[in-house]
Amino acid sequence: MLKTIDTHAAGEKSFMEMRYEYISMATHEFKTPITAISSSIELLETKMQLDELMLPFYKRNLSRIKEEITILSNMVDDILITGSMVAGNPVTRAELTNATAFARMIKQQYFHQRPDKRLLRIKISGTRRDIYTDKSQLTGILTNLVSNAFKYSQGQDPTLSLHYRQKELCIKVKDNGIGIPEKDIRFLFTPYFRAGNVGNREGAGLGLAIVKCFVNANNGTITVSSDTTGTVFTLTFPYAPTDNRE
Template sequence: MRELITRHVAGKRSLTDMRSEYISMAMHEFKTPITAISSSVELLETKMQRDELMLPFYQRNISRIKEEITMLTNMVEDILISGSMAAGNPDATPEITDVSAFARMIRQRYFYQRADKRQLRIKITGTRRDIYIDQSQLAGILTNLVGNAFKYSHEQGPLLSLHYRKKELCIKVKDKGIGIPEEHIRFLCTPFFRAGNVGDKEGAGLGLAIVKRFVMANNGTIAVSSNAAGTVFTLTFPYAADIAS
């Protein structure tokens, strides 16, 4: 009987591994056409600007295409990351990071020239100090939180605040959006969970689970507060000098 149970468990694990491997292969295949589309759009935009053909109508729609490409790319990355997390693969490879410069880079790369003209605002207070963090994971944290802030609000762009406190860096992402029902807040970082008021907004319910995993892997904390005026995600990370000591 024990041998039968062992074979059964091994079989289930094998099927799970096969499914994870298949999903990973499929997602990597998706990345090829996404990259080709993105490159073509960039070339088209550059050519039209060079030939002085970039009318506001074309610029608005090219920006919209780029936003959708970014959204699709992030969804594929989230699925790949969630598969890696399920497999128990090691996460963080931290390095010394200037988050203020990193945040400006993220804004320029992912949230610049949006079709709806909204912009990501960045506010910095205190004396800048470096933190020790995996930069690819920091990019995942910020793009997920800021992307959600744009997705679930309409009138004003989100605010990314960096507060250099005495003992830690506090990062806040604030929006003036639809808010999150109070009874759903504790489930937000559960894989595939989506709040009941998101309607038909795109998403797989993986982003916040990945954000929490990345934050915890880099010695950080995460908290969320929300009401009818919007939502605030608050992250804290120790300074690099404090970790080294």
Template sequence: MKPNQSIRVSHMLRGIEDPVLIISSDKLIVLNANRKAIDTLTNGKASQLRGLPLQSAYGGERLEAFPKPLPAAFLLPVSQNGNIALINFRVSPLKIEGKKYWLAIGRKVEQAEELQKRLQDLEQEKSLQQMKVQFMSMTSHEFRTPLTAISSAMDLLEARLELDGQLSSFHRLQLRKMADEIFQLNSMLDEVLALSRMAGNNWEPDRKAVAPEQIIEALRYQYFSQRKDERSLLLSVEGEPRPILADRDQLAKVFTNLISNAFKYSTQKNPSVKLSYKKKKLVITFRDHGIGIPESDLPYLFTSFYRGSNVDGIEGTGLGLSIVKTFVESNRGTISVSSGVNEGTTFTLVFEDFADAI
């Protein structure tokens, strides 16, 4: 090959991590080889490879010429540190300035012992993964039981104080604070439980006809009413409501997270949710007027454990939006976000699978 051709070929060889040979089409001379091929076939001795005929084996005492014609694939036994390995080369034609060469790219053939070891490693990793999933699930459920008992006791206490005429504004404020903290803990446990199901591939949706506005209305009453800051969730519906096909539990977790974030990251105005029923799709927008999200954070917003650069001092695990995106997409929806620092944030969900269209 001409000097400029050699330079081009050398650049190409350096860009491939597997063993690569450039072989002449007539006499099967190894014209060039990358460093991986030299190390693998001749233990780093380029003089025993380049410029010589392709051999039927490398690393042994006796070298035999490779039979012609060159097949589309061939195996080369290689002796390395007293062990024999097989390199499987795939051959394809290569043309440089009208002249034909053979490009052979190799990959080590794993022996039965190596395959068995890899299988054992995979089985062990799978077992550890299952143990992690089971532990996360068990822990979440174990924490939820006492939290439910505490919540029930608080409701009874509030009812009794009110019945006895002793429910002062101080008592009401403290009970609301406790309720808020319990809600935050339950939300965190929901995230951990969802993450464990996702890790165990146990989160496929059970899609049935659901009414999103009813889910949001129930969440607003159960979790986002009687707040200590006296803010409330504004809900508006545009168009004729129609049920969509979705997993009710997953949809509830999506809505809970987005509504909770809207309250968490804003302090003055009321967050809002708008459902727009169009002919072929449902568009749901969650909007707040809070601290917003820096532009540099937006590409990573749905990444697990990622938190915005301007949320110091605000509790959170960084898991919520990752789970939200997974659940939205598993229900064949899309999610997008628009935001600016101190300009608020808007999340937009779009679902196109109406139940009455199936």
């Protein structure tokens, strides 16, 4: 009986690995034309500027095309990461991380000079201590949450708060948006789930599932609270074991 169970488990694992390999191959195939389109748009934009042909109409529409390419590329990345999660393949490479400097880098690299002029507000409290995380995965966590905060907020600036507590770092991402229906909150971290009030806003429902996976992989926790005034995602991460400051 035990042998039969082991054989079944091995077969299921093999199927998961095969599915992940297929997803990986397919998403990389999508990446090739996306990269080609992006490069062509960049060349076209540069040539039009050099030839002084960049009228406001062309600039506006080229910008829109670039935004949609970015959205499509991010969706492909999310599908690849989700396939890796299902197959049990994600690898965490943790290292000492200055979360304050990291948050400021995220703001500068991903949320600087937005077309709508909104800003990411960063608030820091407590005495800084390093955490021990995979920086690539922490980037995925914060960019997903902050992007959602901008997407669902109504004309106001979202806030990223870092509070250095005695035993852990608490990170909060707060928006001033439409809120999440109470009946939907328990499903938020389920792949492909989207809350009932998101309307036609873009998204495949993978971002929060990826965030949850990355938070767990880095020994963190994540909770969410929401009402009609907005939503707050609260994360905690333990301090690095090599950081012995009080």
